Amino acid sequence: MANTAAVMTGLNSIELQDRPMPEPGPGQAVVRVEAVGVCGSDVAYYRYGKIGPFVVQGDFILGHEVSGQIVAVGDGVTNVRAGDRVAVEPGTPDRTCDQCRAGRYHLCPNLEFLATPPYDGALLQYLLMDARCYFPIPDSMSYEDGALIEPLSVGLWGCQRASLRPGDDVLVTGAGPVGLLAAESARALGAGSVTLTDLSEYRLGVAASHGFTTEHSGSPTDRTFDVLLECSGANGVLAAALARLHEAGRAAVIGLSKAEAVPLPLSMLNWKEISISMVNRYNNTWPLGIDLVSSGRINLAGLVTHEFSLAQTAAALDNTSTEPESLKAMIYPQRT
Incomplete structure (x- = not known):
């Protein structure tokens, strides 16, 4: 099974490459990525190669506003199962440091955050993460809604x-x-x-x-x-x-x-x-965000203004500079 990724190979350069199909280990799960929103940080890395101390070195995969469907789970995973539609929290803390133990996991000094160098992002067809980063969404929510839980957070x-x-x-x-x-x-x-x-x-x-x-x-x-x-x-x-x-x-x-x-x-x-x-990202916001969207208390209508396939990733990253009436570009990795 192919696992195609949109890879940043240099400034303003994206190529489609095949990556290994991930296999979940204990506590992990694989999600088939269905929607990835383009964030300003993605655009900054694409155009300039860095944000503050975070510098892109070598090939790099962008994207951290993610939703998809679980396709495989590893041993010990109980919060999700194959077939679940999920929104993805893109940061994996070590869960053992002083900040994590104090409940401030978003300030973990060892946080592995999607699309923040040196950690690749989610612009590929299948993503492997700690299963605790996956939150089921109801059928009433679209994959676009699921990806928007990240900026909503x-x-x-x-x-x-x-x-x-x-x-x-x-x-x-x-x-x-x-x-x-x-x-x-x-x-x-x-x-x-x-x-x-x-x-x-x-x-x-x-x-x-x-x-x-x-x-x-x-x-x-x-x-x-x-x-x-x-x-x-x-x-x-x-x-x-x-x-x-x-x-x-x-x-x-x-x-x-x-x-x-x-x-x-x-x-x-x-x-x-x-x-x-x-404000540095978020802390324990995914369940609340999903509840507010699925209950209709938060309106996401009209935020996704442009849609792109994985092969159109470069155009998606250029969207805000080429389209004056653009809010959120959404990339669909299963569309190559």
């Missing part, structure tokens, strides 16, 4: 890091896929109101179609908020948005600026006693 964790409470007025800066899913998360978790800002009229239109209040980033109002979810990473946005928080406001920084140092209005932050939390 970023939004859910951002809400938790911002200590979002029912009734909070929430400002989300950046209406890309993560921003929209952060907004969906905030509403599902009880926010009183959710407002999204962006420069793109198209993205603001999608946000409005989901029932959110919108603002063009160039013309903000004087309205203030309890919680900020900063998802844009754009220069100056964090500082400006922090100024719109009430006293004792809380912020979660989800989108990171390319600049290593970001100026902040410390006197204002001190005077209002604003709390700022960083």
Whole structure:
């Protein structure tokens, strides 16, 4: 049985290659990959070969927003079985370090995360992982929905890091896929109101179609908020948005600026006693995300705007730069 992979062989270069068919060991399971969402990190590795300290060296497989169907399980696996449709949590912690034992497995220093060098990603037809990374999804959820649980988890964790409470007025800066899913998360978790800002009229239109209040980033109002979810990473946005928080406001920084140092209005932050939390991926969000999507409390409609086969991976990675009305490109590895 073939296991075709889309392999990054250099900057802006993708080739289809055959990889060995994986066999599950104890505690492992093999999934037939059905859908993989394209993330901004995939695009950055493809174009520039690195993100911060993580550098691509040699052939590399991208993709970490994944869903599929279990085809084989190893000894001792009880949480999934062959035939299950699953969403995949892409990080495998060592489960023994101090961070894991404290419940912060997402901060494990030995975390093996798909498509983060040196670990290959999921743009191939069959993927082997620790079975505890697989979460069954109901038949009511599509494989696209399953793959979107990963970016949704970023939004859910951002809400938790911002200590979002029912009734909070929430400002989300950046209406890309993560921003929209952060907004969906905030509403599902009880926010009183959710407002999204962006420069793109198209993205603001999608946000409005989901029932959110919108603002063009160039013309903000004087309205203030309890919680900020900063998802844009754009220069100056964090500082400006922090100024719109009430006293004792809380912020979660989800989108990171390319600049290593970001100026902040410390006197204002001190005077209002604003709390700022960083967001590094997520922790125990898959069951909640699946429940919220399958129950209809989170709306994923319209987020997947473009579809590609495995052979079209390069075009999928170029999609956001070639298509102004693009949100999430989805790759289907079983379509070669």
